Amino acid sequence: MNLILLGPPGAGKGTQAEILTKQFGIKTVSTGVMLRAAMREGTELGKLAKQYIDGGKLVPDSVVVGIVKERLSQDDLKDGFILDGFPRTIAQAEALDETGVRIDHVLSLECDEAVILERLTGRRECKACGTPYHIKTKPVPENGKCVCGGEIVQRPDDNEETIKNRLRVYHEQTEPIKEYYEAQGKVISVDSSKTAQITNDAVFKALGIDKKEA
Template identity: 45%
Template sequence: MRIVLVGPPGAGKGTQAAFLAKNLGIPHISTGDLFRANISQGTDLGKQAKSYMDAGNLVPDEVTIGMAKDRMAQPDAEGGFLLDGFPRNVVQAEALDEALKADGLKLDAVLDLEVPEDEVVKRIAGRRICRTDSAHVFHVTYNAPKTEGVCDICGGELYQRGDDTEDTVRKRLEVYHSETEPIIDFYRAQGLVVTISALGKVDEVTERAMHALKAEKTA
């Protein structure tokens, strides 16, 4: 299957993408991984992306699109892929359609992870990270440490990242609504959108998503 995964910040896209890609036997292609791979390998697109990022600017659509096309052309993606973070706007969605059409291919589904805005804020603003080891992540509601402000694992100090504050999260949501959410209508017009609730335990959401995708494939 060829799938695009969309949803607001805090919807759990990265977590779900990893599980879904494994269950479906297709590569998980994320924008972040594309950037890191191209920059570390010193590709022309990577050098272009780095120059924009170093200057504090957004990477232009054409650079991101070029990276995505190169990745989708690799052998492991011949049988399908799951795109996470791309496309992030209608321009990129149109470019993806054109690239697939040129190869006689098309998307099978666009999986929309739906989460209420207040839940997104609660999920992200409640995160606390260990200063000693950033892999140790807690949450004031869903995974509270035994002692407030102290990591259960190593005893390090827990803190809230600057981009996890409520004000920052709401600004990120505004960007999502204005830039990325319109692609849902773009794909809905093609009959590709499958919307599921991303509330509940991780495995519950994964099972919900797999069921919806299988139903879409057999429809």
């Protein structure tokens, strides 16, 4: 099964991708990881991408699409994949279609802004080891220190103003992409405002798959 995963920051994309990769035995691939791998391996497109990045410029769609196409054609993805972070524009979506890569479903995780704000503003992490905490779901120890003894802090970008701006940008960029795939009848929308398990159950139901068969 080949899936595209859409969803705003805090909607639980990473969590669902992790669960689905285990359940289906497929891999999640993201644009950032693909770009870094192509540059590390020194492919022609990777070298080209590095030139743009080193020059402080955005990597053109043509290069990004080429790298995505190269990655999706590799043997370890022949049984399926979850594509996260791509496409981000209509031009990229059209270019992906032109490559001939089959997309079975576009899974759109829908979550209320209030829930997202609560999730993200409540996040904390250990400055030393990176262990995640949350003021509601995984409270910081009473002494204010991580089990490793490190200081627990809030990430600078986990403030309400920054999150609201990220959500605005996401909706501006993603709504047209969602409409593009809706016209192809590929979008499956799932409420992700509940727990990860409830969301995962809803994903399977929306896909029409019996969890026992997965």
